[in-house]
Amino acid sequence: MDKSIVTLQNILEARERLKGVSRFTPLEPSEAFSKMTGANVFLKLENLQKTGSFKLRGAYNKVAALAKEAARGVVAASAGNHAQGVAFASSQAGIPATIVMPEGAPITKVERTKAYGAEVVLSGQGYDDAFRKAQEVQQEKGAVFVHAFDDPLVIAGQGTIGLEILEELPDLDAVVVPIGGGGLIAGVACAIKEQRPGVQIIGVQAADAPSMLEAWKIGKVQELKSAQTIADGIAVRRPGDLTFEMVRRYVDQIVTVDDEEIARAILMLLESSKLMVEGAGAVGIAALLHKKCDLSGKKVAVILSGGNIDVNVMSMIIERGLIKAGRYLRFKTILTDRPGSLQKLLSNLAQSGANVISIVHDRIKPNVPLKQAEVEISLETRNAEHIAQIVESLGKMGYELDILR
Structure with missing residues (x-):
C-alpha cells in the first residue's frame, strides 16, 4: 500500500481481511436522542465490537x-x-x-x-x-x-465502519465521528465521501485535547502542551500527519465538547438507551445534545466508538449527574443523642417522599458535642424543586443542614 494515501479500494480490501473477525455492529435508530436533538439519529454501536472498541x-x-x-x-x-x-x-x-x-x-x-x-x-x-x-x-x-492511528492499514481498517453505515443507511445526510489522533475519522470519511460526496463529515474532539482542531486552524500539525480529559481514548497531544491530510481532504467541520458535556452524554446514553459508552465514544452525542453542529431534520449517524469505561469513573459520573438533575441529596446534621431522634428525622423524610439510600450515624466524632450525634444521609429525590422542599421543611423543624456535594 502507498504509505502517502488511503483509498476506497484499500478499505474494501480491509473489509475482506476482517470478515469473520470484526462484528458488523448495529446501526440503531434512537427515538430518544432524535427527540432531544431534532435530528433523525442513528447510533453506530462500536461499543459492542469485539474488545469493546472500533x-x-x-x-x-x-x-x-x-x-x-x-x-x-x-x-x-x-x-x-x-x-x-x-x-x-x-x-x-x-x-x-x-x-x-x-x-x-x-x-x-x-x-x-x-x-x-x-x-x-x-x-x-x-x-x-x-x-x-x-x-x-x-x-x-x-x-x-503498530501505530494507533497514523498508519494506512490501520486507517483502512477503521474505514470499514463507513462502509457498514452506507450499506445500512444509504440516504444519510451526516456522520458524527470522535477524533483523537484521527485514524477513525480519516478512514470513515474516505469510505463515505468517495461514494457519497454530499454527506457531511463532522468530527468531535474534547475541548481540553483539541489537537486536530488546532492543526486544522493553522494548517499544520503541532503538539499541544497538554491533553487532559475524561475521554482518555482521544486524549492525544499530536494528531497524525497522514490523518491530518485526510481530514483536510474529507472532513467538513470539527467541533469540541467539554468534560461536563461528555459526562452528561455518557449518563444519558446509559439511562435513555441502556448503552455503556466511554468518554471518547460519547462525544458525538454530546455535540448533538449541546447544539455544537446544526443537524436539525437531518438523518445522522453517530459513531459510539467504544464502551471500555472504568467502573469508578462511571460511578462518579452517575452520582454527579444525579446531583445536577436534583435526583440525589446528601447532607449532614446534628441530632440529640437520645432514643427516637433518628426515627423522628427519618419519619419526616418519609413524609416528604424522599427515598433513603444510606445513613451514617456517628456519636463519637471528636468535634461532635457530648450527648449529640452527627448523621449523614443520602437521599434519592425527584428533582431540584423536591430538594428545595425537603431542605425548607427540615429547616422549619429546627434541623441545621450541611449540604454535601
Whole structure:
C-alpha cells in the first residue's frame, strides 16, 4: 500500500481481511436522542465490537497484513482500546505483542490487554508519553510498530465502519465521528465521501485535547502542551500527519465538547438507551445534545466508538449527574443523642417522599458535642424543586443542614 494515501479500494480490501473477525455492529435508530436533538439519529454501536472498541478493525488489518514481517512480534502505544485490538490480533496471529500504556490508563483496559496475552508496560502520563516509550521498546526488540492511528492499514481498517453505515443507511445526510489522533475519522470519511460526496463529515474532539482542531486552524500539525480529559481514548497531544491530510481532504467541520458535556452524554446514553459508552465514544452525542453542529431534520449517524469505561469513573459520573438533575441529596446534621431522634428525622423524610439510600450515624466524632450525634444521609429525590422542599421543611423543624456535594 502507498504509505502517502488511503483509498476506497484499500478499505474494501480491509473489509475482506476482517470478515469473520470484526462484528458488523448495529446501526440503531434512537427515538430518544432524535427527540432531544431534532435530528433523525442513528447510533453506530462500536461499543459492542469485539474488545469493546472500533480499534480492533485497524489493528487486525495491520497485523494480518504483516505476515512474516512480524515474526519477532509487534509493539504499540495506546491509552487502552488500540492496546486490546493489537493484543487480540497478535494472539490470533500467534505472535508476541508488547503494549506501552500510560501510567494512569484505566485498570479495566490494562487487565483486558493482558488477558489477550500481551505484555503491558506502563509509562508516562498520557498517550504521547507512552508513544515515545513504545518507540524505544520497538528498537530494543526489533519488532514491528503498530501505530494507533497514523498508519494506512490501520486507517483502512477503521474505514470499514463507513462502509457498514452506507450499506445500512444509504440516504444519510451526516456522520458524527470522535477524533483523537484521527485514524477513525480519516478512514470513515474516505469510505463515505468517495461514494457519497454530499454527506457531511463532522468530527468531535474534547475541548481540553483539541489537537486536530488546532492543526486544522493553522494548517499544520503541532503538539499541544497538554491533553487532559475524561475521554482518555482521544486524549492525544499530536494528531497524525497522514490523518491530518485526510481530514483536510474529507472532513467538513470539527467541533469540541467539554468534560461536563461528555459526562452528561455518557449518563444519558446509559439511562435513555441502556448503552455503556466511554468518554471518547460519547462525544458525538454530546455535540448533538449541546447544539455544537446544526443537524436539525437531518438523518445522522453517530459513531459510539467504544464502551471500555472504568467502573469508578462511571460511578462518579452517575452520582454527579444525579446531583445536577436534583435526583440525589446528601447532607449532614446534628441530632440529640437520645432514643427516637433518628426515627423522628427519618419519619419526616418519609413524609416528604424522599427515598433513603444510606445513613451514617456517628456519636463519637471528636468535634461532635457530648450527648449529640452527627448523621449523614443520602437521599434519592425527584428533582431540584423536591430538594428545595425537603431542605425548607427540615429547616422549619429546627434541623441545621450541611449540604454535601
